[in-house]
Amino acid sequence: MRPTVHDIAAEAGVSLATVDRVLNNRPGVRSVTRDKVERAIAALGYVRDVAAANLAKGRTYPLIFILPAGENSFMRGLEAEVRAAMARSAAERTDITILSVPAFDAPALAAALLDAREQRPAGVAVVAVEAPEVAEAVKRLREDGIAVVTLVSDLPGSERDHFAGVDNIAAGRTAGSLMGRFLGGREGPVAVLAGSMLVRDHCERLEGFRAVMSEDFPGRRILPVVEGQDNPALVETLVDTLLDKHRDLAGIYSLGAGNRGLVSALEKAGRAKAICAIAHELTPHSRAALVTGTIDALLNQNAGHEVRSAIRVLKAKADGLSVIAAQERIRIDIFLKDNLPVEQA
Amino acid sequence: MRPTVHDIAAEAGVSLATVDRVLNNRPGVRSVTRDKVERAIAALGYVRDVAAANLAKGRTYPLIFILPAGENSFMRGLEAEVRAAMARSAAERTDITILSVPAFDAPALAAALLDAREQRPAGVAVVAVEAPEVAEAVKRLREDGIAVVTLVSDLPGSERDHFAGVDNIAAGRTAGSLMGRFLGGREGPVAVLAGSMLVRDHCERLEGFRAVMSEDFPGRRILPVVEGQDNPALVETLVDTLLDKHRDLAGIYSLGAGNRGLVSALEKAGRAKAICAIAHELTPHSRAALVTGTIDALLNQNAGHEVRSAIRVLKAKADGLSVIAAQERIRIDIFLKDNLPVEQA
DNA sequence: CTGTTAGCGCTTTCAG
């Protein structure tokens, strides 16, 4: 049987309360006593039963998730994952609220953060837009002892505790590597389609993509980036134009959302098979396009992992604990038509 | 505050003990009483606090992992993950033992299973070798109420409760898809290197690979499969021969282990860059070869995920609970030099 | 500064 607080109290010749004080390094213990207890802990190889501690504490973690509104499938999937986490709230001792804000709107986001602050949550997870006022709002939250985690898109240089998302430079590089190899010796330029250069994740993907293309495939021309605001209708128009203007287009890297527009444009132009398309995020639409071959490869971040990681980190930070960074690293999934996960119910 | 057993006892007008009997559907409750309690549970929307239940039960799960011996890096990594899980034993209420058996040795594996059975564990996780005597041993365990999960390599048709591993047909298809696209119009045949056709995972990868090559790249010649027993030295000799015999070799798919041998053979022949190599499992060696470009792509199964999943499933099965299959599905990771995870300490 | 005591939500004897 593994040792309990009773055992260590007995071993150290003190009471349970004192052991508890040492364990949770609460003040009010003479250092001699503290030493005795610590020796006992070490001697018995005590490890605290976290479940029992939580039960006794009855602590819950009020958490707020701030997500962009709109019909972006990835974001709606992310929201679904947050709702799934809400369903597990009881078991995980969390109490989650979702706040919705317009996409790519820094003032609205800053306001939402301050709004969240009023509710005095233990932590806030936010899909960031890169702007000084947002960083400033994050700072205010931190000053109030509220843990802040950026989700999907980061806010470097701010005081956020952690970023729960993928390495977007690596994602862009991966896209570039696949694009270059898939095209092989085929002639023609490659177009790049982003959502907005206001969000960090899109900028970083572009940076990684360009880096690999120029390092490993220097002969390939990359067209200037086009911004579709993650809006399918706008994306479709933009791609229509691209296809029309560049009859020899060899590939398209879509690093943002709105892939429905990309897919329709390619298909109606009858160039779905001829053009190598690489996009991000596995959604019902992008999945279908991968299966038919309109999209050749899909990079994905697992929204479920991101949400669960954000929650774990927020809870840890709220308790002043550190996290094992490596363990919270989010992988970049690569999907081809051949390794698609089975569809969920 | 969410309802507790007390609330439902009060609501139903019975005692705690009766509520508990109903909750865990233990016998000795009149069906009228049972109904009353169940109505109360439904009315209050009660959800049991699993942590508290475990605390009260003080239950632990003795588990046995049976792993192949030898210096196969992937298997040693798997073992390291099992040891990591052992370190978490206290928190997870598990008590894990590792049994080591010679690789690809069905009689030894069957004996080990029977050996494990003597220790009356709650569950056994085993890297299977496909043979009737192994299936028979699994059956004996199940008859004794011991949960059995196959790990990495499955034993279909046996009575194992679950398989914790990747879809190896999909893995083979993915390898084929990448190989076909990476080669593009380049001429030359593709070689396939396996460990042993006695293990299910290798057979399935081969099947998937061949399927995609014939469907999507019918012009490409696939050489007969060569078995390297997951042994680097043997693999090296075999690849030496292949390289010598096929001066126009365009690609190699290594679907088993022993990649050290593959890498040295390619490098010493000076054909590392010219030949497209796709292999399995991220190990220190394969990682290095991916970075230098000797290996072009690596398919990987996350050993940590597999071990944790196996443990979750074994615990659930031991308690007679079902698992959400989708949640326990293990993904196939694809690594290029550009999306390698940061090296762990 | 330290100890006593009463729980957290659930399970488990042991009586009745």
Add this chain to the structure above:
DNA sequence: CTGAAAGCGCTAACAG
């Protein structure tokens, strides 16, 4: 068949 009471390992008042 049902109930009362003790306790899992830990924490939190409240006394001393």
